[in-house]
Amino acid sequence: xxxxxxxxxxxLAALVVLxxxxxxxxxxxxxxxxxIWSFAYTxxxxxxxxxxxxxGHGGFMGVGAYVTALLxxxxxxxxxxxxxxxxVAAGILALVVGYPCFxxxxxGHYFVLVTLALSGIVLQVITATRDYxxxxxxxxxARATGSSIGSRILALQFDDKATWYLIALLxxxxxxxxxxxxxxxxxxxALEAISEDEDAAAAAGVNVTAEKLKIxxxxxxxTAFAGAMYCQYQMFISPDTVSGxxxxxxxxFAAIVGGLYVALGPTVGAIITILLAETLRIGFGTGxxxxxxLIYGVLLVLFIIFLPQGxxxxxxxxxxxxxxxxxxx
Amino acid sequence: MQAxxxxxxxxxxxxxxxxxxxxxxxxxxxxxxxxxxxxxxxTWICYAELVMIGMYAMxxxxxxxxxxxxxxxxxxxxxxxxxxxxxxxxxxxxxLTAPPINQLLATGGVLFILQSFATxxxxxxxxxLGIRLPILTIGDMNFSYARLLSFAAALIGMxxxxxFMTRTFTGTAIRAIAQDRQIMxxxxxxxxxxxxxxxxxxxxxxxxAACLLVLQYDVHPFVGLTFGPITFLICVLxxxxxxxxxxxxxxxxxxxxxxxxxxxxxxxxxxxxxxxFMVMMFIRPAGLLARRR
Numbered sequence: 246x247x248x249x250x251x252x253x254x255x256x257l258a259a260l261v262v263l264x265x266x267x268x269x270x271x272x273x274x275x276x277x278x279x280x281i282w283s284f285a286y287t288x289x290x291x292x293x294x295x296x297x298x299x300x301g302h303g304g305f306m307g308v309g310a311y312v313t314a315l316l317x318x319x320x321x322x323x324x325x326x327x328x329x330x331x332x333v334a335a336g337i338l339a340l341v342v343g344y345p346c347f348x349x350x351x352x353g354h355y356f357v358l359v360t361l362a363l364s365g366i367v368l369q370v371i372t373a374t375r376d377y378x379x380x381x382x383x384x385x386x387a388r389a390t391g392s393s394i395g396s397r398i399l400a401l402q403f404d405d406k407a408t409w410y411l412i413a414l415l416x417x418x419x420x421x422x423x424x425x426x427x428x429x430x431x432x433x434x435a436l437e438a439i440s441e442d443e444d445a446a447a448a449a450g451v452n453v454t455a456e457k458l459k460i461x462x463x464x465x466x467x468t469a470f471a472g473a474m475y476c477q478y479q480m481f482i483s484p485d486t487v488s489g490x491x492x493x494x495x496x497x498f499a500a501i502v503g504g505l506y507v508a509l510g511p512t513v514g515a516i517i518t519i520l521l522a523e524t525l526r527i528g529f530g531t532g533x534x535x536x537x538x539l540i541y542g543v544l545l546v547l548f549i550i551f552l553p554q555g556x557x558x559x560x561x562x563x564x565x566x567x568x569x570x571x572x573x574x
Numbered sequence: 575m576q577a578x579x580x581x582x583x584x585x586x587x588x589x590x591x592x593x594x595x596x597x598x599x600x601x602x603x604x605x606x607x608x609x610x611x612x613x614x615x616x617t618w619i620c621y622a623e624l625v626m627i628g629m630y631a632m633x634x635x636x637x638x639x640x641x642x643x644x645x646x647x648x649x650x651x652x653x654x655x656x657x658x659x660x661x662x663x664x665x666x667x668x669x670l671t672a673p674p675i676n677q678l679l680a681t682g683g684v685l686f687i688l689q690s691f692a693t694x695x696x697x698x699x700x701x702x703l704g705i706r707l708p709i710l711t712i713g714d715m716n717f718s719y720a721r722l723l724s725f726a727a728a729l730i731g732m733x734x735x736x737x738f739m740t741r742t743f744t745g746t747a748i749r750a751i752a753q754d755r756q757i758m759x760x761x762x763x764x765x766x767x768x769x770x771x772x773x774x775x776x777x778x779x780x781x782x783a784a785c786l787l788v789l790q791y792d793v794h795p796f797v798g799l800t801f802g803p804i805t806f807l808i809c810v811l812x813x814x815x816x817x818x819x820x821x822x823x824x825x826x827x828x829x830x831x832x833x834x835x836x837x838x839x840x841x842x843x844x845x846x847x848x849x850x851f852m853v854m855m856f857i858r859p860a861g862l863l864a865r866r867r
Contacts, residue, residue: 373842535693542683550668
């Protein structure tokens, strides 16, 4: 066993044990939020790292959250069944938008703007069907009846922060695992070739459309799952928090600040953005409205100009020259 | 039954005409965005937010400083033009050699900055100019003068831009650079200067749109999100950088929104427009007027 493997296991064990020793609800709440959003940002980066910049992920997240909540409220369908439905819906959406885009070689600006339209559509549909979804006022999944453990698990609603922490930790780890699997697959090389030069990749025998669709589908499903998780945890969703262009841009921002090309980059991005927002909220109260986004915006512009690899990406690059320690990250 | 049909037709006609009026303003917005894309090869995601800043400028000039509307309008246009040039100078120019996606995302950051700046500086209240223009009634149809005025001003603005682009040396240089950015440097055209002028021009068009939209809509920090996405759709639908395509697409989408809004809520009008856009991406991925290769 290598030194870095042991370090990795120690960190993991510490993360798992944490809620059993440390039970401060507010801090656990922050950790859960960071884990869920890290998962969402990681799923965005799955595409983003190959030059497929999507501003439609707010749409996938919205579908994941709203379909799960609506099925629960109107049909009494447990999230255990509702979430798969939501994933199927998001997957279909991804295919419907992705296929023509990739088939007809819609890349670069065009791809960004088409996906922007997607999050616009989802937002407008949620607002337009306000009789069912509550529109811009938001929507709350109904509380589970009965307080037995069985009904709580069935409804996927837990009051206990520690439970949620463990669930979110698991989801986050699975996200990193998927990243790692893709990182080591042929798909990664195919997609890197595509992002360099589509025609050359196609000439070399890469099925451009299929490879792009594959990664889009994975990314969209993961994002929708993140939306469903967020909905179950917060028990309140509104178009502003899980859908629309602002959420899409927020994903882009966090992924870029953290580092788009390294597995833990989006997680670093989530830590920075959420801690920044919370610090401002506590420090300035309601006077902080808008300031967090102002700082995000300035940081985003500065990062893109001066540090396009992101914080973690740039740090790792510097380290990598010296040691092989960062193999795991 | 006959009476019902008569009424229905009047409403339909009214919706069609209102769609045309809406299309005029959308065409103005699309023109500015297309101009910048065609010449600098950059998409300003924050374009609608520039319009929002312009609307606030109008609001403060007219409401707080008591400037008359017709003096405030040129001031606003100048201000937003300066903002456009500044945006280019500070954000786009350092990124000109970076991958195009980075430029687009950087303007996404500017979108955050402008929106939250407006939230911090002006608050999230809805504000309006307090100018109520009369309603024009023809037969049973109602049109607001604000819309008619906007439509006329948008058309005049577009004609002015057209004349500038075709009749002046600078305009010719702008069009030439849109065609071939490498060669023009050899022909003695200062690309940096042209980029800056184009950005200012794009900003000025956003400013003009702001002066017109402030007559019809309340200003709030997120007002850009209501017509920003639709402007991008129009530009993509018409083919990015294609002025005539953008012009036609504006009216097509405006009609869809207006007619969709007639049959149900306005949001559904937007949903239909988005849906139409998606279908068109299947059929004509490179824009309405693109030739099939």
